[in-house]
Amino acid sequence: xxxxxxxxxxxVTATGGFLDAGTIATAGESGAKFGLGLVWxxxxxxxxxxxxxxMIGRFTAxxxxxxxxxxxxxxxxxxxxxxxxxxIIAESIMLAAELGGIAIALSLITxxxxxIMFPIAAILVFVMAWRAPFDWIENAPALLGLLTLSFVxxxxxxxxxxRQLLSTLWLPHVQxxxxxxxxxxxxxxxxxxxxxxxxxxxxxxxxxENWSGKxxxxxxxxxxxxxxxxxxxxxxxxxxxxxxxLPLHIQATTLGELGLVLAKPFGPVGALIFALTxxxxxxxxxxxxxxxxxxxxxxxFGWEWGENKKPVEAARFNLVIVLxxxxxxxxxxxxxxxxxxxxLGSTVIALFLPISLWPFLILMNDSQYLGEKTNGxxxxxxxxxxxxxxxxxxxxxxxxxxxxxGG
Amino acid sequence: xxxxxxxxxxIRDIIDSQLVTSDGRRIGRxxxxxxxxxxxxxxxxxxxxxxPQALVRRTARPIAMIARFLLRNxxxxxxxxxxxxxxxxxxxxxxxxxxxxxxxxxxxxARYILRWIPGSGY
Numbered sequence: 110x111x112x113x114x115x116x117x118x119x120x121v122t123a124t125g126g127f128l129d130a131g132t133i134a135t136a137g138e139s140g141a142k143f144g145l146g147l148v149w150x151x152x153x154x155x156x157x158x159x160x161x162x163x164m165i166g167r168f169t170a171x172x173x174x175x176x177x178x179x180x181x182x183x184x185x186x187x188x189x190x191x192x193x194x195x196x197i198i199a200e201s202i203m204l205a206a207e208l209g210g211i212a213i214a215l216s217l218i219t220x221x222x223x224x225i226m227f228p229i230a231a232i233l234v235f236v237m238a239w240r241a242p243f244d245w246i247e248n249a250p251a252l253l254g255l256l257t258l259s260f261v262x263x264x265x266x267x268x269x270x271x272r273q274l275l276s277t278l279w280l281p282h283v284q285x286x287x288x289x290x291x292x293x294x295x296x297x298x299x300x301x302x303x304x305x306x307x308x309x310x311x312x313x314x315x316x317x318e319n320w321s322g323k324x325x326x327x328x329x330x331x332x333x334x335x336x337x338x339x340x341x342x343x344x345x346x347x348x349x350x351x352x353x354x355l356p357l358h359i360q361a362t363t364l365g366e367l368g369l370v371l372a373k374p375f376g377p378v379g380a381l382i383f384a385l386t387x388x389x390x391x392x393x394x395x396x397x398x399x400x401x402x403x404x405x406x407x408x409x410f411g412w413e414w415g416e417n418k419k420p421v422e423a424a425r426f427n428l429v430i431v432l433x434x435x436x437x438x439x440x441x442x443x444x445x446x447x448x449x450x451x452x453l454g455s456t457v458i459a460l461f462l463p464i465s466l467w468p469f470l471i472l473m474n475d476s477q478y479l480g481e482k483t484n485g486x487x488x489x490x491x492x493x494x495x496x497x498x499x500x501x502x503x504x505x506x507x508x509x510x511x512x513x514x515g516g
Numbered sequence: 517x518x519x520x521x522x523x524x525x526x527i528r529d530i531i532d533s534q535l536v537t538s539d540g541r542r543i544g545r546x547x548x549x550x551x552x553x554x555x556x557x558x559x560x561x562x563x564x565x566x567x568p569q570a571l572v573r574r575t576a577r578p579i580a581m582i583a584r585f586l587l588r589n590x591x592x593x594x595x596x597x598x599x600x601x602x603x604x605x606x607x608x609x610x611x612x613x614x615x616x617x618x619x620x621x622x623x624x625x626a627r628y629i630l631r632w633i634p635g636s637g638y
Contacts (some may be wrong), residue, residue: 174605181532181545182605187575189532240635411534411545413622419637421626428625431633478605 116330123162123335128257128342129394130210131203131301131458133367133387134451136343139294140350141361144274146281148347150295154302155340157495159332161303161466162311164473164488166328169312170320172478176312177408179478180468189409192305192468195461196405200306203454204398204437208234209447210391213364217384224444231438234395238430243317243416246400250393256386257342259371264348266374274351289512296506297452299498300459302343305466306401313404317416325482346370364448399437403429459506462499470496531574533605535566535595539612543619546607547571550594564600564607566618567592593618 139147165176172179181189209223211230216223237246264270283291320328349370354361361367364387371379371386400416407414407426414426421427440450458465469492473484484492533546547570550563569592572583595609595616602608613619631638 172605178534178605182534185528186532186547186571190575236635239633411542413542413619420630420633420635421637424622424625424630427630427636 116327119327119331120335120338123331123339127336127339128254128390130206130391130447130451131304131455132343133346133390134364134448135294135298135301135455136346137350137361137367137370139298140347141354141359142294143281143283143291144277144351144355145270145347146277146283146291147294147298148278148344150298151302151340151343151347154299155336157303157498158307159336160491161308161469161495162336163329163332164469164484165308165312166315166332167325167482168472168479169315170324170328171322171480171482173316174478175316175404175408176309177405179472181409183472183475184468192465193405193409195464196305196402199454199457199461200398200402201436201440202450202457203306204395204433205440206447206450206454207391207395207398208437208441209450210364210387211395213447214384214388214391217365217368217380227441228438231434234392234399235434237396238399239420239427241416243314246396246416247314250389250396253389254393256382256389259382259386260342260345260349263371263374263379264345264352267352270348270352289509292505293509293513296459296502296509297455299502300462300506301455303462304458306398309401309405310397313400362448363446399430399433402433456506456510459502461503463496463503466496466499529603530564533607535607535609535618537609537611537613537616541613541619543613543616548574561597563594563596565592565594
């Protein structure tokens with residue numbers, strides 16, 4: 110019975126955790142600009158994320174080592190620096206975007222400018238990261254995150270996509286001047302969905318919950334069902350963007366504008382639900398991002414870490430949390446709209462994706478850590494495919510961002 | 517540690533490994549090692565070196581001088597190899613956390629920075 114409870118909780122967590130400022134931004138814009146023409150990008154990245162999450166979960170459960178720990182121990186400090194530095198750069202921007210998402214949600218609800226809400230968002234995230242035990246961090250935002258299923262309900266309420274729209278699934282409508290834009294959003298979608306911070310966080314969470322060989326089933330179910338259900342929210346948002354925004358030629362350049370997708374079917378209540386959903390998903394994601402980086406640094410340097418300890422019991426780990434939040438607030442104060450920040454962050458993640466993922470190829474085949482449960486040939490081929498995609502995405506992401514003017 | 521015959525490890529097994537004390541606290545990672553030539557011609561591992569300067573010396577030699585100028589050996593520590601009770605990706609140490617100089621940074625930060633933030637548990 111208890112096992113089924115934790116499996117359900119795992120699915121709920123993953124469902125709520127899939128959407129964040131990055132995936133909301135890319136999904137909304139994809140639908141608004143290209144109808145269903147980028148659904149394939151969401152599907153491909155979902156499959157990749159399911160595979161990577163299962164692998165790192167299996168790795169940590171069996172070896173009792175997190176991703177960051179294993180990178181340093183197995184590949185040495187010098188090679189560890191590459192994923193570390195790329196994470197710090199990418200996630201600084203991403204955290205600012207997530208905090209911005211929370212701020213926009215709060216401003217939609219209260220009517221106060223999101224610039225003022227930004228520091229408040231940071232404080233809320235800080236309080237949670239500072240004192241809440243890992244259970245709360247994992248479950249509270251996730252339960253709220255189930256609100257993303259309102260996107261699915263909205264698609265149904267609007268009568269689903271028209272025949273003409275459905276045809277863009279396999280034949281995207283891309284005009285001459287929009288090719289760079291299209292490819293840029295594809296790259297950003299991949300970066301937003303296959304976010305390494307998710308892997309660092311998931312791996313550390315597996316240690317916080319003391320996963321072992323007995324947790325392998327829970328891991329598979331969380332990865333497949335959790336990420337799978339989560340992607341429904343993302344797909345639904347693409348559909349909503351296509352059904353609601355595309356006909357109106359609304360480009361969705363701010364997160365607030367995206368609220369229209371729920372306001373259309375549900376009226377003012379819809380706008381409120383959108384704001385709450387935005388708050389829940391960005392809040393959960395902000396926690397995951399700030400913790401992922403702090404976990405990464407503390408684990409890589411061998412410091413004491415953990416959310417179930419008092420802050421003074423893991424001083425350097427908690428200090429990093431504070432500093433990283435301050436950096437994100439500083440970036441946020443520049444005043445760039447959170448949706449643009451989210452797209453930029455996703456692009457930077459896409460740029461560094463190969464660096465963050467290539468250790469998988471080595472670690473998942475190390476029997477010292479995994480015993481008999483090392484990757485089979487199919488799993489290794491999957492990693493190589495993901496790395497090839499990541500590499501292509503990395504090379505084209507910056508040129509495309511420049512060519513398309515940043516979405 | 518049982519010693520019927522000498523265990524052979526590669527340097528890779530020791531460098532970058534996590535150090536955990538007898539009371540289960542993580543105090544850091546091995547940055548470098550110290551070895552000694554014995555009279556019988558064997559090269560023996562004598563101690564583990566922990567600290568940012570050792571790390572810089574090993575990974576970024578050119579700026580090692582700058583590191584020494586800035587840090588002045590204040591954060592460098594050595595642990596004799598005899599203190600290790602268990603080898604592997606995690607090195608288990610014989611004594612408790614309070615008995616080692618390593619990891620004092622945690623205590624310093626808790627005392628002088630974190631305590632001012634409410635809820636720190638100080």
